[in-house]
Amino acid sequence: MCVFEVVRKDVGGRFGKFVVNGKVVRTPALLPVINPNRLIVSPQELEKDFGAEVLITNAYIIWRNKDLRERAEAEGIHKFLDFGGVVFTDSGAYQAMRGKELEVSNREIVLFQEKINPDVGIFLDAPTGDVGYVEAERTVFDTIERAKECKELTGDSKIFWACPVQGGVYPDLVSYCAEEVGGLGFDVYCVGSLVTRLEAYEFGVVCEQLLSARFSLPFNRPLHGFGIGLPSFFSLSVAIGCDFFDSAAYALYAQKGRYMSVHGTYYLAELDEFPCSCPLCVDTTPEEVRRFDKDERERFLARHNLYVSFEELRLVRQAIREGWLWELVQERARSHPRLLEAFNVFKLYPELERFDPVTKKSAFFYSGQESFLRTEVSSFRHRFYENYRPEKGRSLVVLPYSESKPFSKFYNVWNTKDIHFAVMTPFVCVPLELENVYPVSQNVFVRNDVLIYKEMEEQFGVFLDRFGSYYYDIKVLYDVSSVRGFVKSLRLENKGKKAGGSAWDYLLDLKGLLNFQFGYPAGDIFGENVFVRLSKRTGKIKEIYDEENLLGVLRMDGLFIPSVYCAELLKNVLDYPKRRVVVGDDEVISFIRAGRSVFVKFVENCDPKIRPKEEVLIVDKSDRLVGVGTSFLSAEELLSFDRGVGVKTRSTIREEKKSY
Amino acid sequence: MCVFEVVRKDVGGRFGKFVVNGKVVRTPALLPVINPNRLIVSPQELEKDFGAEVLITNAYIIWRNKDLRERAEAEGIHKFLDFGGVVFTDSGAYQAMRGKELEVSNREIVLFQEKINPDVGIFLDAPTGDVGYVEAERTVFDTIERAKECKELTGDSKIFWACPVQGGVYPDLVSYCAEEVGGLGFDVYCVGSLVTRLEAYEFGVVCEQLLSARFSLPFNRPLHGFGIGLPSFFSLSVAIGCDFFDSAAYALYAQKGRYMSVHGTYYLAELDEFPCSCPLCVDTTPEEVRRFDKDERERFLARHNLYVSFEELRLVRQAIREGWLWELVQERARSHPRLLEAFNVFKLYPELERFDPVTKKSAFFYSGQESFLRTEVSSFRHRFYENYRPEKGRSLVVLPYSESKPFSKFYNVWNTKDIHFAVMTPFVCVPLELENVYPVSQNVFVRNDVLIYKEMEEQFGVFLDRFGSYYYDIKVLYDVSSVRGFVKSLRLENKGKKAGGSAWDYLLDLKGLLNFQFGYPAGDIFGENVFVRLSKRTGKIKEIYDEENLLGVLRMDGLFIPSVYCAELLKNVLDYPKRRVVVGDDEVISFIRAGRSVFVKFVENCDPKIRPKEEVLIVDKSDRLVGVGTSFLSAEELLSFDRGVGVKTRSTIREEKKSY
Numbered sequence A, B: 001m002c003v004f005e006v007v008r009k010d011v012g013g014r015f016g017k018f019v020v021n022g023k024v025v026r027t028p029a030l031l032p033v034i035n036p037n038r039l040i041v042s043p044q045e046l047e048k049d050f051g052a053e054v055l056i057t058n059a060y061i062i063w064r065n066k067d068l069r070e071r072a073e074a075e076g077i078h079k080f081l082d083f084g085g086v087v088f089t090d091s092g093a094y095q096a097m098r099g100k101e102l103e104v105s106n107r108e109i110v111l112f113q114e115k116i117n118p119d120v121g122i123f124l125d126a127p128t129g130d131v132g133y134v135e136a137e138r139t140v141f142d143t144i145e146r147a148k149e150c151k152e153l154t155g156d157s158k159i160f161w162a163c164p165v166q167g168g169v170y171p172d173l174v175s176y177c178a179e180e181v182g183g184l185g186f187d188v189y190c191v192g193s194l195v196t197r198l199e200a201y202e203f204g205v206v207c208e209q210l211l212s213a214r215f216s217l218p219f220n221r222p223l224h225g226f227g228i229g230l231p232s233f234f235s236l237s238v239a240i241g242c243d244f245f246d247s248a249a250y251a252l253y254a255q256k257g258r259y260m261s262v263h264g265t266y267y268l269a270e271l272d273e274f275p276c277s278c279p280l281c282v283d284t285t286p287e288e289v290r291r292f293d294k295d296e297r298e299r300f301l302a303r304h305n306l307y308v309s310f311e312e313l314r315l316v317r318q319a320i321r322e323g324w325l326w327e328l329v330q331e332r333a334r335s336h337p338r339l340l341e342a343f344n345v346f347k348l349y350p351e352l353e354r355f356d357p358v359t360k361k362s363a364f365f366y367s368g369q370e371s372f373l374r375t376e377v378s379s380f381r382h383r384f385y386e387n388y389r390p391e392k393g394r395s396l397v398v399l400p401y402s403e404s405k406p407f408s409k410f411y412n413v414w415n416t417k418d419i420h421f422a423v424m425t426p427f428v429c430v431p432l433e434l435e436n437v438y439p440v441s442q443n444v445f446v447r448n449d450v451l452i453y454k455e456m457e458e459q460f461g462v463f464l465d466r467f468g469s470y471y472y473d474i475k476v477l478y479d480v481s482s483v484r485g486f487v488k489s490l491r492l493e494n495k496g497k498k499a500g501g502s503a504w505d506y507l508l509d510l511k512g513l514l515n516f517q518f519g520y521p522a523g524d525i526f527g528e529n530v531f532v533r534l535s536k537r538t539g540k541i542k543e544i545y546d547e548e549n550l551l552g553v554l555r556m557d558g559l560f561i562p563s564v565y566c567a568e569l570l571k572n573v574l575d576y577p578k579r580r581v582v583v584g585d586d587e588v589i590s591f592i593r594a595g596r597s598v599f600v601k602f603v604e605n606c607d608p609k610i611r612p613k614e615e616v617l618i619v620d621k622s623d624r625l626v627g628v629g630t631s632f633l634s635a636e637e638l639l640s641f642d643r644g645v646g647v648k649t650r651s652t653i654r655e656e657k658k659s660y
Helices: A043-050 A059-064 A066-075 A077-081 A093-097 A106-116 A133-153 A171-182 A195-199 A203-214 A231-240 A249-255 A286-290 A294-322 A325-335 A337-346 A369-373 A375-387 A407-411 A450-470 A480-489 A505-518 A564-573 A586-593 A635-640 B043-050 B059-064 B066-075 B077-081 B093-097 B106-116 B133-153 B171-182 B195-199 B203-214 B231-240 B249-255 B286-290 B294-322 B325-335 B337-346 B369-373 B375-387 B407-411 B450-470 B480-489 B505-518 B564-573 B586-593 B635-640
Strands: A002-010 A013-020 A023-027 A029-034 A054-058 A086-090 A120-122 A160-165 A188-191 A223-226 A244-247 A394-399 A419-424 A429-431 A471-476 A531-534 A541-545 A550-554 A560-562 A580-583 A603-606 A615-620 A625-631 A645-652 B002-010 B013-020 B023-027 B029-034 B054-058 B086-090 B120-122 B160-165 B188-191 B223-226 B244-247 B395-399 B419-424 B429-431 B473-476 B531-534 B541-545 B550-554 B560-562 B580-583 B603-606 B615-620 B625-631 B645-652
Touching: A002 A294, A013 A231, A013 A294, A023 A029, A029 A043, A029 A294, A043 A294, A054 A059, A054 A077, A059 A066, A059 A086, A059 A106, A066 A077, A066 A106, A077 A086, A093 A195, A106 A120, A106 A133, A133 A160, A133 A171, A160 A171, A171 A188, A171 A203, A188 A203, A195 A203, A203 A223, A203 A231, A203 A337, A231 A294, A231 A325, A231 A337, A249 A294, A286 A294, A294 A325, A325 A337, A325 B325, A369 A375, A369 A450, A375 A505, A407 A480, A419 A450, A429 A450, A450 A471, A505 A541, A505 A560, A550 A564, A560 A564, A560 A615, A564 A615, A564 A625, A580 A586, A580 A625, A586 A615, A586 A625, A586 A645, A603 A635, A615 A645, B002 B294, B013 B294, B023 B029, B029 B043, B029 B294, B043 B294, B054 B059, B054 B077, B059 B066, B059 B086, B059 B106, B066 B077, B066 B106, B077 B086, B093 B195, B106 B120, B106 B133, B133 B160, B133 B171, B160 B171, B171 B188, B171 B203, B188 B203, B195 B203, B203 B223, B203 B231, B203 B337, B231 B294, B231 B325, B231 B337, B249 B294, B286 B294, B294 B325, B325 B337, B369 B375, B369 B450, B375 B505, B407 B419, B407 B480, B419 B450, B429 B450, B505 B541, B505 B560, B550 B564, B560 B564, B560 B615, B564 B615, B564 B625, B580 B586, B580 B625, B586 B615, B586 B625, B586 B645, B603 B635, B615 B645
Parallel strands: A029 A054, A029 A244, A054 A086, A086 A120, A120 A160, A160 A188, A188 A223, A223 A244, A394 A419, A394 A471, A580 A615, B029 B054, B029 B244, B054 B086, B086 B120, B120 B160, B160 B188, B188 B223, B223 B244, B395 B419, B395 B473, B580 B615
Antiparallel strands: A002 A013, A013 A023, A419 A429, A531 A541, A541 A550, A550 A560, A580 A603, A615 A625, A625 A645, B002 B013, B013 B023, B419 B429, B531 B541, B541 B550, B550 B560, B580 B603, B615 B625, B625 B645
16 A cells, blocks of 8 residues: 555645555655665664654665675565665666666666565656757656556556656656656656756756646655755755655765755864754764764764754654745745745746645744745735625725734724725735734734835735725725724724624625635625624634524634535535535545545545635535535645545534534 | 953854853853752753853842852852853842842942852843833943942952943943943943843844944953843844853743744644754654653753754854854844844944955855845945046946856956956946955855846946046946957957966056055056966966065955065055054064064054955054054954954065965
């Protein structure tokens, strides 16, 4: 069994697990390269000291040496390496790219790998390296041929196979190759020919290669970046969607006396103190290590480099789980101008935002103008301008931005039947009823930054272009005291509201929220009589009812969780497949009705606009409502993944199980 | 003996040593706070496991407790703590700021500290805390009074005394206090009343407090920032000029279950993996630590927090030594918007550039528009526009920027008698003869960044405003091929030059370089006959002669090192004290003549424009030339420091010792 499952998402990054032959690898994962001829750090040490769950070694090097070959064939690769974790084997393509004449064919090395029995084998592709377009095209055709050959040879294989994608620096070739091999059903996909560009610090080019591959390959398979070994490039690779990287950099750098850090690489010779707290570095000084003998020094550096690499990997995983991966990428982009170039490519890539969750555990931290290009911002703007629709015929009163939130509390106002408030923010000009939605409220900006005000004004312009005609007049208030004066003059103070209870006042607000969240005309489900229960602690809306039924509750991040009663109403006003996740199998549906999660492999269809962490309607093939739940994945992922939870069920028609 | 000596500089940051009672503390240094009532991490552990060379404890807490007091008085503080390193004692002002009624007077606590014999005592100042202006002013007056009282009480003290500077959030009060106490001759100065602002994450305000204090205090004394314990704020504090910080944060955070990192602080409860490689974190998991008993957990966190803090400190010191402190500050400013606010204050502070060395070990790494505000840039621009003067009457040909350097090699051109080339760069529009001067050649920019081109154009505008009238015509070439065509059409190829030898061609270039470096009319020292010897390897100028004598050689960074023969000529054209460092003592001069360095305490006067790493003329009181050398410090520092090397002597009149 080979399983890849995603548990948490952030930007394009995925925190998950890869399970093969019963062994679990947390992803993103780093695969240290083991040279079977020269073990600087042994596989056992990798497992014990660094927590390595997976490594990669080279089947070609083993095959070429009669002794090694016979031993590997006899023992199998795990015993050969004395490693209990997951083993990948590569097949000599790297050596070929480095200009070596290979003595082995794809067929031979594939069959050899079958014999030595790694968990994941890699066939002998045709690396593009640094060649012209015509030559590059040939390598792509060859790689596709060999992929097919591998598939034919390994029809009843006990091992799993990874397929490299070639095309080098030509994005169209990379995409073409990815699309062709993507259909062949490999278990893992890899991006090849990155090494020479990585060595030249051409991270911008590497970034384009990874993006082209990632968005042309099936999303349900892990993506492996060959040769990505520089810790400062991990976060960006992961944010694009890399799940694995392998690298011999830790050992190769060590050979050259190079000491890795996320701020750059030093020569041991230039260090006076170790800027690191790994168990090796806190115990000695650079001067002492310079006096070590050559092998001891190399081992010291290799082990230090591994500590740094695994530390960065854990940090990246932490960032995904907490939702600040973009911020880590921004920070790392400051360690070298070439990484900043890569970041400049990455930040403008339009596809990423659709994969980013609509809400995050961490607040949005502003760190300069480029923050406005974050997936969190573009995703929010897209949803807002696609879905939102204000009620016609009110006056619009635009309030200045405030650091203090919620805005309604700071200004002590709320929307009325006649007046619709909106607040200038750098995200969009936000209607007051959306003030709690992520990231409107969950953020920290820099004060007195003129760029932020410029962005707010620009966004206000966009708002007016889109919605200006909905309002019969528009008034902009530029400072706190004029807001206070305005509120006082109209006796708009929010006091009455705090008492809660039923009120038509909430009607338009809830309409606005539902339109934003589910798309117009979702808000039309509300009749005239809507009752709300407010939270005693926060004064915010907690539950919404009509005359008889619970319509829904509000999430911490201001989004609406419909009851199944409400979901039925929503389904009626929203055309198929809007907001739906369609489950085909009737047996499965009965499990879901009992409250079980929707496993992604049973998702037959869904709204192509679904993003992770959105509330969705679970329906059967005939579009009958089964229940409601929170999607863990984006639409593309719901449709492509075959393992893990797709939708966490909140409540279902059969039994009103509530998990809020 | 109490000695503070600066060895390396970067921005406002100083790497050096503080020597007291024969014990050496590398600075910048972190002083962990030891609570004598509650040792979570013992002084011995601090020394052994974390390499702490200095710590701080609270004399007031000891004084208040009869047992502790008697023991400390009997044993002395070092034995009391069982700590061999440097000990600072504080005196209860922190407790007073926290609103506690103190039972001790300044006089009592000063005399008590004399008895327990720390290396450095701190008298009981009047902390400003968060009060209004009038009240703040009173604390400043009180602090100054108590400083004087301390001085009176400790006239023949065996211990050294630190003096806090108060004034809170009012920069004018901080400056006033600093100027007043700065004249009293304390051994260390401290900035107080930072803690509440630090706790509120008001790093912008703290930054202003530190800047106000630093630039109003004597530069020859270490500056101590009270309560700076957040590792992500270390680099900025150091870049302003802090040499010490003390903090109990490691322990206080641990008490609250908080885990420090340079990316922010986590609660232990929210961590799934430790994003750290310290010996504690690589050996366990957050889940395991959560199962520790309370004390064990607190100790784990306190020790981890110390590892992180000392790691950051070592990194900061490494950054100073290599000259990329500004880049580290930029990176850390990305970890929280409030740190970015502080960075926004810091980056605009005009005084810093005069303290920044004119050359760095590391290349200048561009990381966004704010890089143009770096001290390296403003320092270069200042020197350029103050000093440089092109030869009149030539044509100016402006070439586009090139990533490939040197420009002259990339374009294969050189200045002629009639044509003066200059290259568009984001620093200034650079005359070709300055192409190797730091940072013109030693940098990496991001390609295709429109902001960089905007900056170049702006700088070209400034160049034209300043020097346009010197040229009889001006031609701008916008791309590589037009440069190549132009060069070809005029047969300007640089071939002849490479052969080297004598040539009037170099004359104007050398004039330009000397004017830039030493200020107009330094270039006038050259007669018509100048001969150069080129480096065989690089083709660059190596040595410069007139008919008989060596005039000088060129540094790696393109600056000119005058021979003493040349220095004499320079002295004749440059008015006193331009480019001079004046040494008063005749006995000392005879040592310098013998090749010894100029110790800073013997510097009587100097050119107020000297920056670290510049070539200077060493003269005696009567302005007779003694030799030439490289300044290690800026003018202000040369005049104020009393320890360490001020100028490294290169060659002297008596014996032509060469160290190049």
